[in-house]
Amino acid sequence: MRFWRAPPAADGEGRGLLLVSALALGALILASLALGRYPLSLGAVVETLIGRGNGSESDATAQTIIFMVRLPRIATAVMVGAGLSIAGAAYQTVFRNPMASPSLLGVSAGAGFGASLALLLHLPTIAVEAAAFVGGLAAVGASYLAASRVKSQSLITLVLCGMVMSALFQALISLVKYVADPVDTLATITFWLMGSLAKANGADAATAAAPVVLGGAVLFALRWRISLLALGDHEAAALGADVVRLRIIVILCATAMTAATVCVAGIVGWVGLLVPHIARMLFGMEPGRVMVATATLGALFVLGVDDVARSASIIEIPLGVMTAVIGAPFFLFLVIRARSEQWS
Amino acid sequence: MSSQLARILCIALALLASVAAGECRTIVDMDGRSVTLPEKVARIVTVGPVPVLNGFLFAFGRQQSIVNGLPRELARKYQFIFAPDLAKKPILQSSSSGLAVEDIVGLRPDLVLTMDRSATDRLSALGLPAVLLNWREPEDIKALMTLLGAILDEKKAAEDYVRYFDEALARIRTTLGSVDESRRPRVLYVNYRRLTQPHRIAEWWIPHAGGRSVTSDGRSEESVTFSLEQLIAWNPEVLIVADRGEAELVAAEPRLRDVSAVRSGRVHVAPAGAHLWANRTIEQPLTVLWAASIIHPEKFSGTMLESEMSAFYERFFHVSLSKEQIDEILAGSAGR
Numbered sequence: 053m054r055f056w057r058a059p060p061a062a063d064g065e066g067r068g069l070l071l072v073s074a075l076a077l078g079a080l081i082l083a084s085l086a087l088g089r090y091p092l093s094l095g096a097v098v099e100t101l102i103g104r105g106n107g108s109e110s111d112a113t114a115q116t117i118i119f120m121v122r123l124p125r126i127a128t129a130v131m132v133g134a135g136l137s138i139a140g141a142a143y144q145t146v147f148r149n150p151m152a153s154p155s156l157l158g159v160s161a162g163a164g165f166g167a168s169l170a171l172l173l174h175l176p177t178i179a180v181e182a183a184a185f186v187g188g189l190a191a192v193g194a195s196y197l198a199a200s201r202v203k204s205q206s207l208i209t210l211v212l213c214g215m216v217m218s219a220l221f222q223a224l225i226s227l228v229k230y231v232a233d234p235v236d237t238l239a240t241i242t243f244w245l246m247g248s249l250a251k252a253n254g255a256d257a258a259t260a261a262a263p264v265v266l267g268g269a270v271l272f273a274l275r276w277r278i279s280l281l282a283l284g285d286h287e288a289a290a291l292g293a294d295v296v297r298l299r300i301i302v303i304l305c306a307t308a309m310t311a312a313t314v315c316v317a318g319i320v321g322w323v324g325l326l327v328p329h330i331a332r333m334l335f336g337m338e339p340g341r342v343m344v345a346t347a348t349l350g351a352l353f354v355l356g357v358d359d360v361a362r363s364a365s366i367i368e369i370p371l372g373v374m375t376a377v378i379g380a381p382f383f384l385f386l387v388i389r390a391r392s393e394q395w396s
Numbered sequence: 397m398s399s400q401l402a403r404i405l406c407i408a409l410a411l412l413a414s415v416a417a418g419e420c421r422t423i424v425d426m427d428g429r430s431v432t433l434p435e436k437v438a439r440i441v442t443v444g445p446v447p448v449l450n451g452f453l454f455a456f457g458r459q460q461s462i463v464n465g466l467p468r469e470l471a472r473k474y475q476f477i478f479a480p481d482l483a484k485k486p487i488l489q490s491s492s493s494g495l496a497v498e499d500i501v502g503l504r505p506d507l508v509l510t511m512d513r514s515a516t517d518r519l520s521a522l523g524l525p526a527v528l529l530n531w532r533e534p535e536d537i538k539a540l541m542t543l544l545g546a547i548l549d550e551k552k553a554a555e556d557y558v559r560y561f562d563e564a565l566a567r568i569r570t571t572l573g574s575v576d577e578s579r580r581p582r583v584l585y586v587n588y589r590r591l592t593q594p595h596r597i598a599e600w601w602i603p604h605a606g607g608r609s610v611t612s613d614g615r616s617e618e619s620v621t622f623s624l625e626q627l628i629a630w631n632p633e634v635l636i637v638a639d640r641g642e643a644e645l646v647a648a649e650p651r652l653r654d655v656s657a658v659r660s661g662r663v664h665v666a667p668a669g670a671h672l673w674a675n676r677t678i679e680q681p682l683t684v685l686w687a688a689s690i691i692h693p694e695k696f697s698g699t700m701l702e703s704e705m706s707a708f709y710e711r712f713f714h715v716s717l718s719k720e721q722i723d724e725i726l727a728g729s730a731g732r
Contacts, residue, residue: 088625089626090626117628120650121628121651243590250591250621362623367620367621368622368626
């Protein structure tokens with residue numbers, strides 16, 4: 053199947069573009085360190101970074117701001133962006149469906165349910181993350197099973213089943229909130245589900261980074277075999293791929309990455325749907341290149357949006373709201389441009 | 397012309413007669429709607445921000461008139477200390493299932509007090525005597541209490557509260573003296589878990605207590621949410637949090653260690669009486685005095701605040717509090 057018409061990007065050209073986007077990400081990370089509500093000049097940022105402060109009190113605050121506030125938040129945003137985008141691309145490949153994404157498959161809602169249940173039972177942080185993973189896995193499994201029971205070739209079937217699962221898990225989240233102690237647990241669950249990077253610290257960055265880096269590495273190592281899945285099960289098997297095992301590994305990795313982002317940032321939509329499409333449009337289909345590009349563009353997108361969210365005004369705008377406001381119309385534009393025959 | 401005059405006279409006489417017979421009367425609520433109420437209001441339902449509305453009734457010593465209980469998520473200890481019977485009353489609303497309108501009708505209230513328009517419309521449509529109390533601007537509380545005084549036939553008590561409100565603020569103003577803008581400490585009232593300044597009224601009581609609220613930007617929205625970095629950039633000299641749990645979170649947060657209020661131990665928990673003092677509550681004059689005592693401790697002593705509290709709850713709620721209870725109110729909500 054074809055996702056988008058791949059541009060005839062010559063190898064050299066693609067590599068050049070990749071270098072440009074990697075440099076852009078590096079530049080944005082540096083610029084983000086200088087952005088924020090606490091007034092710090094670029095010079096002060098650089099001095100703090102290379103550890104040449106004058107030991108004054110304002111210097112100590114600058115260190116706190118750079119190393120404990122901005123850096124963890126930037127790292128978390130990068131991990132959330134890269135994680136959701138790679139996961140989205142992986143789901144799209146493994147289900148051979150351009151509309152698959154963590155939100156549309158119900159993974160985000162499933163992870164949200166798992167985590168709220170763990171919070172309801174007062175389980176420790178690590179268990180909350182594990183529960184998010186199991187919930188996400190249950191949602192994607194149920195969506196896929198339901199879709200395969202519907203004897204239809206339409207790409208919409210999986211998306212519809214995913215939306216059904218998403219609705220089901222949202223309802224289960226409401227149920228958890230309903231039985232939660234209103235004075236104690238309910239508030240915790242509600243704030244947590246709203247999701248925000250406003251308080252992201254080193255622990256959040258690590259929580260997001262471990263599954264995203266590990267899952268990303270596994271997917272990258274398997275990139276050629278995974279790309280065979282896009283040809284269809286028979287063709288992939290004929291070319292020597294263990295289709296079932298491969299599919300399970302991809303789903304496990306993508307779901308772990310999604311669950312990790314849900315744990316630190318709540319349910320952030322549209323990134324996993326939008327970014328893989330843009331990456332394919334710009335970088336073609338070569339698996340390794342498009343995967344690196346997906347991660348880079350995802351990180352650029354979420355980091356850029358979060359920069360606006362945290363520094364545009366006193367008011368902190370929720371991340372999920374901003375990605376939806378930008379992502380939804382942009383995705384519609386892509387769909388219209390891509391012409392409908394590719395979406396049968 | 398004269399026939400018209402005669403008709404008006406007739407109507408007026410008829411109205412007077414009905415009032416005299418103890419049947420009913422019509423009042424105009426703070427949203428401009430006319431509501432017909434029985435002459436004697438004995439059974440009152442409070443809908444929406446129940447603790448806030450109950451507080452108004454406590455100030456008339458009318459705890460016994462409230463026929464509904466407290467929704468679990470709004471229940472606070474001191475509501476039950478001021479009105480012990482509340483624990484036995486039916487709960488008519490919850491955040492998940494909304495209003496139990498059938499139960500409200502079943503209670504046959506003489507008066508339903510609300511603070512929002514949609515609930516008032518809904519209850520009025522069912523023929524319930526719903527009265528909307530509006531508290532947008534800080535001093536609306538005076539008009540609110542005057543209206544409630546007229547409704548409950550407690551005009552004197554209402555006048556007493558309004559007088560107290562003005563006098564208490566004037567006393568604080570006098571003690572405070574003129575404070576230079578530059579000598580006013582930067583104050584932040586925050587719900588730390590949400591990183592939100594939740595109520596616009598704090599932009600009123602902080603300057604009245606001689607502080608400078610860092611979130612004061614003339615906004616019309618109730619709340620403002622910001623980032624941790626913004627909090628550090630404001631570098632408040634006095635930090636007021638919503639409950640004791642939040643004070644612990646602030647103390648344990650390494651990123652806040654350079655914030656002036658944290659360094660100098662000026663992180664305070666907002667007291668919780670009939671309602672959270674930092675939000676809209678009948679206890680607002682006490683809020684200002686308490687805030688003044690933490691912002692300018694050199695001018696306002698703790699004993700001054702405690703005796704004022706004791707006098708306030710005695711005079712308006714008709715409840716005398718022990719020293720332990722006063723300390724407990726000042727210690728704030730235990731948190732979540």
